[in-house]
Structure formats: C-alpha cells, structure tokens
Amino acid sequence: xxxxxxxxDRIAADILGGRLRPGHRLPPQRSFxxxxxxxxxxxxxxxxxLVRRGLVVGEVGRGTFVRAAPVxxxxxxxxxxxxxxxxxxLNYPTAxxxxxxxxxxxAPLLRPDVxxxxxxxxxxxxxxxxxxxxxxxxxxxxxxxAADQVLFSGNARQAIxxxxxxxxxxxxxxxxxxLTYPLVKEMAARLGVTLVPxxxxxxGIRPDSVAAAHRAAPLSAxxxxxxxxxxxxATMPETRRRRLAAELRQWGLPVVEDRIWSFLADxxxxxAAFAPELTxxxxxxxxxxxxxxxxxxxxxxxGRAEQAGGALRSGGWTAGxxxxxxxxxxxxxxxxxxxVTAKRADAARRQRLVTEHLRDFAVRTDPRSYYAWWHLxxxxxxxxxxxxxxxxxxxxxxxxSFAVPSAGPAPDRSPGAAAxxxxxxxxxxxxxxxxxxxxxxxxxxxxxxxxxxxxxxGLPS
Numbered sequence: 001x002x003x004x005x006x007x008x009d010r011i012a013a014d015i016l017g018g019r020l021r022p023g024h025r026l027p028p029q030r031s032f033x034x035x036x037x038x039x040x041x042x043x044x045x046x047x048x049x050l051v052r053r054g055l056v057v058g059e060v061g062r063g064t065f066v067r068a069a070p071v072x073x074x075x076x077x078x079x080x081x082x083x084x085x086x087x088x089x090l091n092y093p094t095a096x097x098x099x100x101x102x103x104x105x106x107a108p109l110l111r112p113d114v115x116x117x118x119x120x121x122x123x124x125x126x127x128x129x130x131x132x133x134x135x136x137x138x139x140x141x142x143x144x145x146a147a148d149q150v151l152f153s154g155n156a157r158q159a160i161x162x163x164x165x166x167x168x169x170x171x172x173x174x175x176x177x178x179l180t181y182p183l184v185k186e187m188a189a190r191l192g193v194t195l196v197p198x199x200x201x202x203x204g205i206r207p208d209s210v211a212a213a214h215r216a217a218p219l220s221a222x223x224x225x226x227x228x229x230x231x232x233x234a235t236m237p238e239t240r241r242r243r244l245a246a247e248l249r250q251w252g253l254p255v256v257e258d259r260i261w262s263f264l265a266d267x268x269x270x271x272a273a274f275a276p277e278l279t280x281x282x283x284x285x286x287x288x289x290x291x292x293x294x295x296x297x298x299x300x301x302x303g304r305a306e307q308a309g310g311a312l313r314s315g316g317w318t319a320g321x322x323x324x325x326x327x328x329x330x331x332x333x334x335x336x337x338x339x340v341t342a343k344r345a346d347a348a349r350r351q352r353l354v355t356e357h358l359r360d361f362a363v364r365t366d367p368r369s370y371y372a373w374w375h376l377x378x379x380x381x382x383x384x385x386x387x388x389x390x391x392x393x394x395x396x397x398x399x400x401s402f403a404v405p406s407a408g409p410a411p412d413r414s415p416g417a418a419a420x421x422x423x424x425x426x427x428x429x430x431x432x433x434x435x436x437x438x439x440x441x442x443x444x445x446x447x448x449x450x451x452x453x454x455x456x457x458g459l460p461s
Contacts (some may be wrong), residue, residue, distance in 0.1 A: 004045040007036060008053075011046065015055050015066055022068035023384040023453040026056065057383065057400075059423050068387030085393040086441040091429030092291050093370055095342035102290070105329035109322065122321040124309035126152040130324055133331040134297050138259075138283055143273035145281070145299045151309055152324060153296035156260045156284030158317035161187050162298055163256045163280040164221070165311040168193050172220035174256075175213055177205060179402045179422060181230050181258065184223060195223075197404040204229070204236035207247035214251055221254045226271045227262040231402050231427040233369040235268060245275035252278075254301075259283045263340050264347055264368045277301050280308070285327055287370075287431075288336055288343070295319045295327040344368065350430040350438060357442035361449060370431040373399075376424050377449055384453045385426055392448065394441045399425030 014020040026032065026047070033043035047064055050056040058064045095101070109118050125131065131147040138145060153159040160183075168174055170192030176184070178197035188195050196219065199209035204226060213219060226236035236244075248255060257271045257279050272279035281299035296319065300308045312318050319327075330336050351367045358374065365372035376385055382398035389396050399422030428445075430438060 003038065004042050004049060007038070007042075008046045008049040011050060012053060012055055015050075020066050022066050022387055023379070023381060024066040026064040026066070028063065057423075062423070065381065065383075068383040086433050086437050087395045088428045088430070088433060088438075088441060089395045089397045091370055091431045093287060093343045093346060093431035094290070095339050095346060098290065098339065098342075101335050101338060102330065105333055105335060106326055108329075109325055118322045118325045120321050122152070122319055122324050124151045124153075124312040124318045125305065126150070126319065126324055127328070130328045133328050137331050137336060138281070138297060138299065140269055140273070141267070142269045143276070145272075146302070148305060149299050149302060151298040151300065151305060151312060152319035153284075153298060153312055153317045154319050154323070155286055155291075155294050156258070156282055156296040157183055157187070158312070158315070159282040159284065159296035159298040160184060160223075160256060160258065161191070162308060162312040162315060162317050163282060164188065164191055164193060164223075165315060166300075166304075166308045167254050167256070167280070168220040173213075173217060175205070175210055175219045175222040175253075176404055177225070177229065178404055179231060179399075180223070180404055181225065182401045185404065193220075195404050197406055198222075202234065203240040204234060205244065207240075207244050210244070210247055210253070211251075214253065219251075219253060221256060222248065223256045223258065224271060225258045225261075227259060227265050227268050228366060228369050230261065231371060231397075231399075231425075232364050232373045233366040233371060234364070235265060235366065236271075238269065241269075241271055241274050245271065245278075248275060248278055255279045257281045260287055261370070263288050264344055264370070265366075266344070272299070280304075285330075285336070288340055289327075289330060293323055293326060295323050347430070350435065353435070353439045353442055354428070354430065357439065357446050360446070370429065372428045372430065374426050374428060376426065378424075380424070380449060380453060382423050382426055385449070388448055388453060389426075389445060392444055394444060396445070397427040397429070399423060399427065402427065 029043040029047060030040055033040045047058065051058060055067060056064050057067045108114055130152065131150045134150045135145050135147045153162055164174065164187060173194045173196050174188065175198045176195045177200060185195060196213050198205045198213055200206055205224065210222065226241060228235055255271060255275065255278050259270055259281055260283060262268060270281060272281050278301065284294060284296040286294040298308060347368055347370050351365065351369065354363060354365060354372050361377065362375040363372050382400055386396055386398045403422040433441060
C-alpha cells in the first residue's frame, strides 16, 4: 500500500474514532508534511484521499476541516430527507383550513361521467380553458402571456427540466447564480448541461459577468430566480432587470425564469416583462396550493410552443389530466387566490419569528419570504452547525448545498468566492413546520449559535 494511503488510514481512524471531531481544522499541508516527515506532495495526496472518502472538506483560503456529515443533495428540498422532529429543510406552506378549501372543486370530478374525461391523457398544451385560466393567474400589471404561450407540466421542476432540454444541447453551458436552487444542479447533471456560476452583487447577476462568461465560451441560456431568490430571498430591482435584458438581447441569449415563489411578492414584474422574446417562465401550484396534487406552468416566447411541448412530451413531463382539471377549478373558483392571500399573511408572521429570535445574527431574508439565509457566527461552519442542530432534532440545509462549483477556467473569480462563503451559512425553510414548533426551533438554534462547536484546531499527538 502507498505511504499516503497508510497515513490517510490513520487520520481516518482518528476521525471515525472521535479523536478528531467535526469542525477540527487540519494543519496546513506543509506543516502536516514536516510533522510526519513526508514530502509536501505526499501530504497533498493524503488530504485528497480524505476528501475523496468524504471525511474532510477543503475550503479555499481557510483550510481543511473534518466534516460533520456529507452535504445532503437537493433532494432534501423536494421531499422528506430526515426524521428530525422539526424539518426546516422541506419548505411547502399550508394555509389554515386548506383541505376544506380544496375539497369542493374536487367533488364534481368524482362523478363517473366527469371522471372518465378527467382520467384521459392531456397534451402539453392542456385544454383551452386551462390555458386561459393559467394566463390570467400568472399575469401581472405589466405582463400577461398569451394563452397559446402556456404549456403544462407535472410540476415546476419538470417545467425547468423541459425548458433546459428545449434550449440546451448536452454539453452546453448555462449561466446561473453562484448560489442557486439545488435541484437545478441535479437536473443539469442528468441532462449533460454544464452550469457556469456568474458574478453578482446585492442586486443579482451582473450584466458584465454574463458578457465575460459568454465571450470565454458561448452560453446556451441563463437560469434566473429574480424574485425572492432561493436561498437568499433577494429580489432583483427593475433597473438591473432592464440592464440585464439589454445585455442578453445583444447576445440573443434565452432565459429560464423561475417564479415559483413570486406569488408572495405582489407587484413585482417578471423578467419576462423586459425580455418577452427571450424568456421561458416557470411557475406552478405546489407552493400556492399543495405539492401532492399540482401542475407546473411553462410560458414560452411566441412561436416556441411546439418545440418546448416536444421536450415536455419526450421527457414524460406533461401534466396529468386529473391534476389539470382540479387546477382549473381551483383557479376559476377563487381557491388559489384565497390560498395565496392566506400564505402571504402566514409568511409575514413567520418572518416576525425570525426577527424576534435571530435578531442578534446576520440573517438575509425578505419579510415576504418563506426562507432565510443565515450567516453563522464564527467559529461555526455549515456542516458542524447542521450536525449540531440535527442532534437537537432540527433539520436545516447547509449552505454548500446551494453553491454551484466553477467548471474550468473562469474570467471572473468572484463566483467562487460567493460559493465559498456558503460554508458559513445555512438556509432555514420557514414554511413546513407548525408556527409554534418553528418558534421553538428558532429559539433553540439561536441558543446553539451563541455557543461554540466542540473541537480545536490541529491533530492529536
């Protein structure tokens, strides 16, 4: 066995035996090499082997740390991934009395004659009535899609996949925020798409970073969350939307605009209002209504419905007819509007709990949002805090889950810095836990953050 592997085995045994605890910082590689009487290159191989085994994590400019637990995949944000009593990963809001509001529209669908029709297959274009209802639901003061621009998928995630499959060939590049919705990373990997993190600031992706990335190697599209960005809750101001739209128009670059949380931000115009000929708008009912019986919407630029509909069909991502019929009735009878009103009020109440219990900390959020991006106090890091919170029965999402790794050389290194900063952050999903449990969890997390993680720098002698 190679020397570096034997040394890695000894360090691994210390980690697994609890002598090196989560959060321990290993010494710099040169110091490690001197201590063990090995070459610096051998020390580098030891550290690389520990990273490969998932036992440590290296952070640029900070060092190498013993990992508390593997960073969970984006699955945690879409389905239950933990048995923790309080789950602040999953983020589906439920309004009081929601089941009672949904029931009346479903009852007629159970009549034999209606059910026979509702259980037939549905095309990506849905039905004329559903297209008109969806266009009305998605409309804002300054933008309204034409009914023939609306397509339907099983949920918003499938609409994102359909849009990417329409716009990007395998091996293509998609510009994206350095922090983004984790499931988009998984979708891109399965579709053979390379994600390119772009430099941004408090207002969102910078137009000049798009130009720089596109000149370095052509982009096929952009993926944006300009309204209540997940995980930071940031909303891109109109001035930035206009500047970015002008930049994209120069290059003819299409945009996938994810508006799944935009229903909470009444009065905010979509990016599509500023570049309608380039923008594919993704939305859905999973957050507005419920995740178990939902429909996704994909609004395409004029003349693109056939191409995008083909991508939805070939991926098996079209909406089920029963869900489509239920959604049509909920949109038409005011149920969706009532739920939106209730959930906006609920989000505001939950944000007040964040303000009350986390006022001593650096938390980035929006009073309309159902999540919060927490910059942890030193010496906490995302993985050690996530593990410590789990030991207390609270599941949170570590910041690195949202970071998009750089792919190859980049003309602007700041996206890497933004992603690296995620190592100090966790995202709190505020929607799923009952309000009383959420308040208690936030109090517990605040108390935890005021303390310090176990462990010290260095290696045991």
